[in-house]
Amino acid sequence: MPLTRDRIIGHDNERLAFRFTMLSSAGPVECQISDAALDELGGVKGTESMARQAQFLSLRDAVEGIASELFDKGPCFKGQVVRIFTKHIQKSPLPPTDPISTDSIPAGSPAGMDSTASLRVIAETRPASAAQ
Numbered sequence: 001m002p003l004t005r006d007r008i009i010g011h012d013n014e015r016l017a018f019r020f021t022m023l024s025s026a027g028p029v030e031c032q033i034s035d036a037a038l039d040e041l042g043g044v045k046g047t048e049s050m051a052r053q054a055q056f057l058s059l060r061d062a063v064e065g066i067a068s069e070l071f072d073k074g075p076c077f078k079g080q081v082v083r084i085f086t087k088h089i090q091k092s093p094l095p096p097t098d099p100i101s102t103d104s105i106p107a108g109s110p111a112g113m114d115s116t117a118s119l120r121v122i123a124e125t126r127p128a129s130a131a132q
Contacts, residue, residue, distance in 0.1 A: 003029060003068040005060075011052040017083075018056045022067055026076070031067045033084040038063070040089045 003022035009030075011018050017032040038052065039045050041059050056063065066089070067082045074080075 003064070003071050005064060008053070008056070011049055013049055018052050020056070020063075022064060022071075022082075024071065024076070026078075029071060029080060029082060031064075031082040031084070033063050033067075034086065037084050037086045037089055040086045 003024055006021040006023045006028055009019035009021065012032070015032070016035045018035070018038060019030070019032045021028045021030055023029070033041075033056075035047070035049075035052065038055055038059065039047055041062055042055055044055075047055050063084065066084050070082050070084065070088065071080075074082075
């Protein structure tokens with residue numbers, strides 16, 4: 001059964017984690033997410049501890065979703081603490097890169113030239129008015 005939103009406890013400077021609680025059918029469940037995991041989820045690095053609550057609030061739905069999934073996967077017992085680390089954050093795959101089209105290489109240029117040489121060819125073939 002998924003957990004539901006409860007209350008925010010706040011940032012723990014000793015553990016470098018943000019603490020909050022959620023509710024299960026058996027009662028409140030203590031949860032925490034590491035600073036590194038919050039940063040990973042937000043796509044940033046080195047957030048100041050003073051800004052952690054605002055960061056948590058902006059990512060709250062995602063954080064609570066992860067906490068609920070971890071709770072459902074693990075054993076349930078009284079006093080359990082759900083801890084979220086960077087390993088629990090889904091890395092979004094990088095978008096596929098488009099291969100360089102050979103259509104843009106001027107006629108007569110060697111097909112295997114490196115990118116510096118191809119940039120030089122583009123600069124040399126561009127009209128002077130377009131270069132400014």
